[in-house]
Amino acid sequence: MRIGVVTFPGSNCDTDTLEALESLDVGVESIWYQDADLAQVDGVILPGGFSYGDYLRSGALAAKAPVMAAIRAQVEEGALPVLGICNGFQILTESGLLPGTLRPNRHGEFRCDWQTLRVVEASPFFPGLMPGELLRLPIAHGEGAFYVPPGTLATVFQQGEAWLQYVDESGLLNAVINPNGSMANLAGIKRGSVAALMPHPERAMADYLGSSDGRRLLSAWLKGIGQEGSYAG
């Protein structure tokens, strides 16, 4: 199995993500954003960072990059597994592969902190991550408030697209621990073979870093890709 990690100009979590994957003994490939060849990979991660500096709107320019056209085609034709992390989430909503948008944090500040997340829905792409399961992962973003137009939030839940939510340490939803003003405390969204989250699993790969729940999440994803085998890359 080989996983591609896309580097846009200004991506800054690409190296961390490649190293996290390597520690899980999977083959990795760094993909420059102008390359559109995904033939060698079984799944793609869009890592965190500030692609293009994000001076327009997080992810807006990256969504138009050559590599995104290739990813879109492979998702639509072959259910290519794609995981967006932080800025990668923003790129996926900007490109329309995931619903909603990510707005600036409601308090107007960048926020770096540990958060507890609860799995809302199981996904065949993350076998073993059961609804109600808790994960402790760091966040680091200035634009992470998930938003969908009024009246459409229920659809997100009904269609099983609500994936992860910010919860307190005991696993309960509450407004106080919402770090950015996200609708329904949503931290992660999925649709088909595409999933994305604002927190950084690649930073939680060992207990000495504060948590190894990122290892659990990424392992589940790799396992899912192995099992699904749906994408014959």
Next chain:
Amino acid sequence: MRAEDVGLSQAEYQRILELMGREPNDLELGLYGALWSEHCSYKSSKSLLAHLPNRGEAVVQGPGGNAGVVRLAEGVEIAFKVESHNHPSYVEPVQGAATGVGGILRDIIAMGARPIAVADALRFGTDRPSMQLLEGVVKGVGQYGNAIGIPTVTGDIGFSSTYRANPLVNVMALGVRRPQEAIGAATAEPGQLLVLVGQRTGRDGIHGASLLASRDFDEESQELRPTVQVGDPFLGKLLMETTLQAVKEGLLGALQDLGAAGLTSAVAELCESSGVGAVLWLDRVPLREPGLTPYEIMLSETQERMLMVVPEGNLSRLQAICEHYEILATVIGEVTVGHQLIIHHHRVEEAHLNTTWLVGTAPRRPVDELWWDGLNSSATLDEALPEVPSFSVGLLLKVLSHLDVRDRWSVYRQYDSMIQTRTVLGPGHDAAVLKLRGLEPGIALTVAGPGRWTAVDPYAGGAGAVYRALSALAAQGASPLGLTDGINAGNPDKPESYRAMAMVIRGVADAARATGVPVTGGNVSLHNETQGEPIWPTVIVGAVGRHPRPEEPVRDRLSEVGERLFLLNPAPLNWGGSAAAWTTGQPTAYPRVDGDRARRVLEAVRDWVAAEHPRAMRVIGDGGLGATLVRLWVASEPSLGIEVQLAEKSPQEKTLRFYNESPLQWIAVLAEDDVDRAIAWWTRESLAYAELGRVTESGLCIVDGRYQWAYSDVMAVWHQAYKEVEA
């Protein structure tokens, strides 16, 4: 143009006439103005800084380069330095702070090292506008560091009305390199090409070094806003990757970043340290807007630029890397034999100077050695103990709400402290701890330097800052590799300000020498003075150490009922410039710390921690023993409590013990079973200690059985966000 237009004195102008044997033209005068400025030449401080010890086993590169370099382990070197961006941050806080971060990162990159950590030391006033400055500066530090992807892993924040119109923004950065990636500005050879890489040059920041950073502030300073540069971390990231790739592939003959005084300083420093000359073709410099004059091009402080010195054969490969990262690279000149700097613009020779005149013979204020020797004396040394308030519940709450003592989390959570996944201990601890991949030893780093101490006694405060920083490393069992110092002071032409700066440097020098830790580089920011009022002389000391087991750092919280608390190396009862002293308005002078003893204590604590790995350690910090107990407590489960018995008898003595901030003191938290062994170790090493008490299950902090605080009372005060305390 006259000499004063570029910040030069008449005497300096006369010296230029002597050197050149003719009148300089405007461009040449501008170059002198920039390079002979306080900011670039260190003319007032260089002879003082020469007294700092800079040699040591681990030192690879001492002062003089873009950053100091020390050896962490076989095959791994660390480049690190602190820099200030004080004046720009007052004029334009967000951009001033952002470009401060960008600037020090380029210094690290210019040594061939990949930056892996930033630490910021900030000082602000206490009024409302100061809080707005704080907000802007924190945004700026985060904006640049978060976006370029370098974690801000630790820092230090202090407040006093003295910084109202002169906030301090000192940023330390640290990078790692392999020895074969070592590069610098001293290796350029004739025939090699000068390649300017990065941002197009614009009109921003012209004369930032000579007119903004090297003069006192007055009403006109606000008009200097156009001299502040604008940072672009996105381009900074591309420039960093381009540069490090070129270094890794061995394409460069030498490397110099563009900072203060832009191209002028970069070329002159490069030529002077490599012992070569240069020809520049300014018409080739890519411009952001047409029509810049040679003067503007030479003095622009546009950010995100590097000067690479490239053998002709490597040029096409360098250009390919730059193309990949979509970044401009332009040949703008050539290295020549000799010392002549010749500047052409459209085939016209615009300037012709000797680089030795510009850099080597820049004016320098001499230091009288006898005067230097006497700087550690203190007239108020044997002063009687001050009148201090009796021990009370209220005083702790008052001290905890002192702006210096409060929780800094409202600031630190705005910084990405975890990117690059090396951060084992981030902000909020005495020292940050980083774990490098595939390497046994880790890095411990810290910054310290309470202005409250230097305000009372510049010498003791300077030494104290070194001791505080080294105490934080010792608490992790980490061995110090090197120090960097950021000196911030007033107008050096005023005798009091000059003497205060000198005393601070003397204090740093004595403490560094006594403890055997070299100062491998640093920064001096003078003219922190507004309308005749200087700031407290303030030093920011950054320390870097080798951590023996970064995956298991020493914790700084209580973990279970029954743990025992000890005060290591209790200081003589003294009030000094502690937060409590300033809160009650009665600071006093410090007794001198014996350097040899300081070294023994630091080594004993470090060795004990490394060998025995206590449950928790915390350096006695801002707010003294009382506030340090609170820091341990609030990091723990709220159900735990602390019971302390002070050995001091009188209520005044108890107050002095509880709020004393003298350096070289620690709280050690031990498992019950480890106590006997620890005491035996301390006794063997002649390390003084006092038993403080134990961890309870009360959820209360109780002192002497009668003074009592609830967890929530303490949290409510300590955890407050920063807010003005004066109009």
